[in-house]
Amino acid sequence: MAQVARLADEDDFDGWRVAARTLASRRILPSDVLWQVGATPQDLFAATLTEVAAAAPQFAVPRSFVELARSAICHSDPERFSLLYSMLLRIRANSRALEDRADPLVQRLERMTKEVRRDIHKMHAFVRFRELEDEGGTRYVAWFEPEHHIVRASAGFFVRRFAGMRWSILTPELSIHWDGETLLEGPAATRADAPDRDPVEETWKTYYASIFNPARLKVKAMTKEMPKKYWKNMPETALVGELISGAQAREARMVETSQAKSATAQAETAKPSIGDNVRAAWEAVRQEAMGCTRCDLYKCGTQTVFGEGPVDAKIMFVGEQPGDQEDLAGKPFIGPAGQLLDRALGEAGVDRSQTYVTNAVKHFKFEQRGKRRIHSKPNGSEIDACRWWIEQERVLIRPPITVALGATAARSLFGKPVTISAMRGRAHTVSDGGEGWVTVHPSFLLRVRDNREEEYARFVDDLRVIGERAKALA
Amino acid sequence: MPRLDTRDKLAILADAAKYDASCASSGTAKRDSQSGKGIGSTEGMGICHAYAPDGRCISLLKILLTNSCIFDCHYCINRKSSNVRRARFTAEEIVQLTLSFYKRNYIEGLFLSSGIIRSSNYTMEQIVEVARSLREDHDFRGYIHLKTIPDADPELIHQAGLYADRISINVELPTETGLKRLAPEKNAARIEGAMREMKSEIVDREDGSKRFKSAPNFAPAGQSTQMIVGADSANDCDIVIRASGLYDRFALRRVYYSAFSPIPDASAVLPLQRPPLMREHRLYQSDWLMRFYGFKSADVIAATDGSGMLPLDIDPKLAWALKFREHFPVDVNRAPREMLLRVPGLGVKAVDRILKSRRWRRLRLDDIARLTASVTKVRPFIYAEGWRPTLLTDRADLRQRLKPKAEQLELFAPAA
Numbered sequence: 001m002a003q004v005a006r007l008a009d010e011d012d013f014d015g016w017r018v019a020a021r022t023l024a025s026r027r028i029l030p031s032d033v034l035w036q037v038g039a040t041p042q043d044l045f046a047a048t049l050t051e052v053a054a055a056a057p058q059f060a061v062p063r064s065f066v067e068l069a070r071s072a073i074c075h076s077d078p079e080r081f082s083l084l085y086s087m088l089l090r091i092r093a094n095s096r097a098l099e100d101r102a103d104p105l106v107q108r109l110e111r112m113t114k115e116v117r118r119d120i121h122k123m124h125a126f127v128r129f130r131e132l133e134d135e136g137g138t139r140y141v142a143w144f145e146p147e148h149h150i151v152r153a154s155a156g157f158f159v160r161r162f163a164g165m166r167w168s169i170l171t172p173e174l175s176i177h178w179d180g181e182t183l184l185e186g187p188a189a190t191r192a193d194a195p196d197r198d199p200v201e202e203t204w205k206t207y208y209a210s211i212f213n214p215a216r217l218k219v220k221a222m223t224k225e226m227p228k229k230y231w232k233n234m235p236e237t238a239l240v241g242e243l244i245s246g247a248q249a250r251e252a253r254m255v256e257t258s259q260a261k262s263a264t265a266q267a268e269t270a271k272p273s274i275g276d277n278v279r280a281a282w283e284a285v286r287q288e289a290m291g292c293t294r295c296d297l298y299k300c301g302t303q304t305v306f307g308e309g310p311v312d313a314k315i316m317f318v319g320e321q322p323g324d325q326e327d328l329a330g331k332p333f334i335g336p337a338g339q340l341l342d343r344a345l346g347e348a349g350v351d352r353s354q355t356y357v358t359n360a361v362k363h364f365k366f367e368q369r370g371k372r373r374i375h376s377k378p379n380g381s382e383i384d385a386c387r388w389w390i391e392q393e394r395v396l397i398r399p400p401i402t403v404a405l406g407a408t409a410a411r412s413l414f415g416k417p418v419t420i421s422a423m424r425g426r427a428h429t430v431s432d433g434g435e436g437w438v439t440v441h442p443s444f445l446l447r448v449r450d451n452r453e454e455e456y457a458r459f460v461d462d463l464r465v466i467g468e469r470a471k472a473l474a
Numbered sequence: 475m476p477r478l479d480t481r482d483k484l485a486i487l488a489d490a491a492k493y494d495a496s497c498a499s500s501g502t503a504k505r506d507s508q509s510g511k512g513i514g515s516t517e518g519m520g521i522c523h524a525y526a527p528d529g530r531c532i533s534l535l536k537i538l539l540t541n542s543c544i545f546d547c548h549y550c551i552n553r554k555s556s557n558v559r560r561a562r563f564t565a566e567e568i569v570q571l572t573l574s575f576y577k578r579n580y581i582e583g584l585f586l587s588s589g590i591i592r593s594s595n596y597t598m599e600q601i602v603e604v605a606r607s608l609r610e611d612h613d614f615r616g617y618i619h620l621k622t623i624p625d626a627d628p629e630l631i632h633q634a635g636l637y638a639d640r641i642s643i644n645v646e647l648p649t650e651t652g653l654k655r656l657a658p659e660k661n662a663a664r665i666e667g668a669m670r671e672m673k674s675e676i677v678d679r680e681d682g683s684k685r686f687k688s689a690p691n692f693a694p695a696g697q698s699t700q701m702i703v704g705a706d707s708a709n710d711c712d713i714v715i716r717a718s719g720l721y722d723r724f725a726l727r728r729v730y731y732s733a734f735s736p737i738p739d740a741s742a743v744l745p746l747q748r749p750p751l752m753r754e755h756r757l758y759q760s761d762w763l764m765r766f767y768g769f770k771s772a773d774v775i776a777a778t779d780g781s782g783m784l785p786l787d788i789d790p791k792l793a794w795a796l797k798f799r800e801h802f803p804v805d806v807n808r809a810p811r812e813m814l815l816r817v818p819g820l821g822v823k824a825v826d827r828i829l830k831s832r833r834w835r836r837l838r839l840d841d842i843a844r845l846t847a848s849v850t851k852v853r854p855f856i857y858a859e860g861w862r863p864t865l866l867t868d869r870a871d872l873r874q875r876l877k878p879k880a881e882q883l884e885l886f887a888p889a890a
Contacts (some may be wrong), residue, residue: 096834099830099831099833099834100830100831100834100835101827101830101831101845102827102831102834102835102837102841102844102845104844107844121521124521125521125522125523125524126523126524127579128578128579128580129577129578129579130578131578140577140578142579157515157517159508160506160507160508160515160517161506161507161513161514161515162507162513162577162579163506163507163508163509163510163513164507164510164511164512164513165513165577180510198578200574200575200578202481203480203481203484203571203574204575204578204580206481206484206485206488207484207488207535207575208524208526208532209485210484210485210486210488210489210492211488211489211491211492211526211532211536212492212526212527212528213492213493213526213528213530214528216528216529216530216733216751217527217528218527218528218529218530218751219527219529220529221525221529221530222525222526222527222528222529225522225525225531226524226525234524236524237524240527243526243527244527247527284655285655287651287655288651288652288654288655288706288707289707291651292707293712294707294709294781294782295780295781295782379780380780381779381780381781382780382781384780384781385709385780385781385782388707389707
């Protein structure tokens with residue numbers, strides 16, 4: 001026949017313990033027990049357990065089970081009493097049954113304690129007191145709606161922290177009151193019983209809105225830790241919507257103003273004061289690049305070969321990497337390929353001294369063959385490692401036109417491998433602004449065996465078109 | 475300039491403080507106010523009282539004493555040459571603000587930093603005065619984190635440590651050249667000198683409290699630091715090496731990373747684009763691997779690609795496992811703890827659960843599935859009872875199969 005076990009409250013651990021002991025000693029199956037809280041009507045066909053409860057015999061269980069049960073009993077799941085009783089019977093048979101963490105019942109109970117712990121933690125975090133003047137002076141009152149039966153289990157924290165204050169926490173299940181010495185329990189409350197405002201809340205909202213960084217929006221991370229079910233009793237959450245919608249706009253505005261400002265700075269390079277600022281920044285970046293160790297190439301090369309030219313240049317040429325002579329001199333494009341570039345620029349009517357010349361990779365990569373250092377092509381990760389410097393140069397100079405000489409430069413400029421023949425001869429958009437043009441590297445003209453004259457003429461043509469485009473843009 | 479009220483100042487000085495990532499309030503000595511005197515408590519684990527839409531926890535009232543500054547660090551919104559509105563709190567205003575927030579259960583305590591005004595010593599004195607007043611005049615027992623000023627008198631730093639739970643000083647940038655370029659008035663050697671001094675104070679106190687019960691507590695939650703990621707040329711290898719050096723030499727509790735975020739009125743020397751936030755996340759993950767998973771800095775560096783960067787699409791532990799496949803699969807029923815910790819997808823808690831459960835049964839794949847968040851990631855790297863992943867582990871496209879799926883774009887999305 002079914003047995004009814006009656007508990008005083010939803011979180012009545014002591015009542016459950018006495019009842020469970022009695023039931024276990026009488027070897028009653030979990031399926032034959034009806035657990036009831038408070039004065040709910042009982043099953044007419046069931047015998048009530050209360051009469052025999054007092055004579056319950058003692059038996060020992062591991063402390064870890066007592067802790068688990070004390071916590072799981074606060075869960076809102078109505079099956080919790082029965083599940084814990086099943087677990088108790090198992091533990092009587094095998095005192096270490098709780099250690100088998102892969103067992104479904106152990107896992108279910110573990111999950112329940114975890115949810116209870118989390119709810120307690122969130123209550124400690126999200127209770128918001130409002131100040132109230134009553135006959136005894138100042139009292140701090142909060143309205144809170146926990147998910148599980150945790151109010152008693154949470155109270156200790158508030159007592160330890162706010163022992164010197166008078167406070168009350170009201171919930172739909174019960175209320176607790178602290179008068180500075182003792183903790184009293186009161187009946188269930190409603191939201192209307194709590195004060196509806198507090199003088200400091202506006203200041204707190206000001207803080208919440210100001211400490212938020214609009215440049216890093218992570219709404220999911222917020223709602224994971226502060227689920228919406230708690231929002232209705234937290235004053236600051238009223239701001240969340242407008243903060244999110246304002247954020248993207250705010251960051252865009254920030255970047256825009258700085259960009260506009262560097263554009264004005266660039267337009268006014270004629271005035272020495274502002275031109276000096278970009279020049280000074282470029283000097284500092286160059287100085288830092290001298291000690292660059294972002295990839296292993298610095299170990300063999302003589303020095304970093306940084307870009308060169310006026311910081312207000314309209315055209316930026318990007319080559320592949322410094323060669324033997326550039327590495328020794330520390331200047332870009334001065335070896336055989338550089339001399340060929342100079343000649344071609346002269347024929348195309350472009351003044352090299354008015355352009356900015358740099359390389360995709362800033363260290364010389366080579367193989368030693370006898371006394372000669374033979375050029376060796378930089379690989380993808382070296383190009384990527386060095387892209388940081390090119391980006392810094394581009395941010396400072398903001399050239400309207402950037403010319404990639406050869407495949408390595410084009411890869412660096414567009415961030416992916418591209419085919420020169422397919423892209424040559426017309427303007428492309430570069431992701432950080434301005435036009436990107438692609439042509440061959442002058443060293444290709446030194447290497448090529450067939451149609452060398454034709455290839456050279458085509459290179460000069462490319463440069464001429466680019467020069468005219470630069471004049472048109474200016 | 476019109477006079478600012480407390481709320482105006484709070485808006486300015488909280489806004490100015492938000493680039494400091496730390497908001498931790500954990501790991502300090504336990505205290506409460508049950509004796510009836512004072513207010514507040516600390517109980518080991520800190521509490522996050524709210525979360526902002528940037529996903530960061532709000533645990534402390536994090537503000538500056540003032541955002542005026544005589545330094546001109548390029549990455550800083552408060553630098554001398556910046557156009558931001560300036561404000562300054564009095565010590566009393568901060569004390570009252572902290573207490574009224576604390577009494578309403580908004581915060582765990584105070585995190586106070588400041589721009590440098592007049593001199594380093596003058597600024598440090600003001601900071602110490604706030605902490606002194608909270609602790610002595612109001613018997614405040616909540617959490618206090620003070621940022622110390624690099625060149626301040628050691629006696630002032632000592633006092634700060636006596637009142638605060640945690641003290642910190644920012645190394646700011648991972649490389650010395652970066653610091654020289656972006657913060658010309660700061661000096662790496664002096665910053666590290668101050669950290670060394672704080673470490674020895676903390677160690678002295680720990681020794682002292684073993685012998686004398688009355689030995690004063692010095693910064694029981696230790697010291698921490700922060701560096702900015704993406705404002706100079708340092709790659710992830712440089713950053714990891716720097717961080718592990720700081721942990722080893724100065725016994726830091728935490729190194730915080732802050733992805734450089736574009737600031738209003740930025741200096742021309744700075745990159746305008748922010749580095750991906752994911753980069754900061756990957757660095758934190760590598761930090762976790764070193765602190766809780768038994769990874770050495772060399773292991774993390776081995777997980778980087780040719781340019782010294784951690785992959786952004788997969789986490790560093792998975793990157794390591796994919797590079798060193800010879801260590802896998804690991805037998806969940808026999809492997810030692812340190813090898814289980816290397817399995818992608820197994821966290822510290824899951825590993826401990828496996829170690830406990832396997833005394834009772836031979837673990838099968840569905841047992842593992844119950845013990846971890848997701849078994850798909852774990853599967854290729856383990857042997858379990860009745861499970862042999864041999865073919866899966868050697869697949870060349872394992873990275874593609876395990877990396878989180880990119881979000882699919884909606885074909886018929888409503889027009890923006």
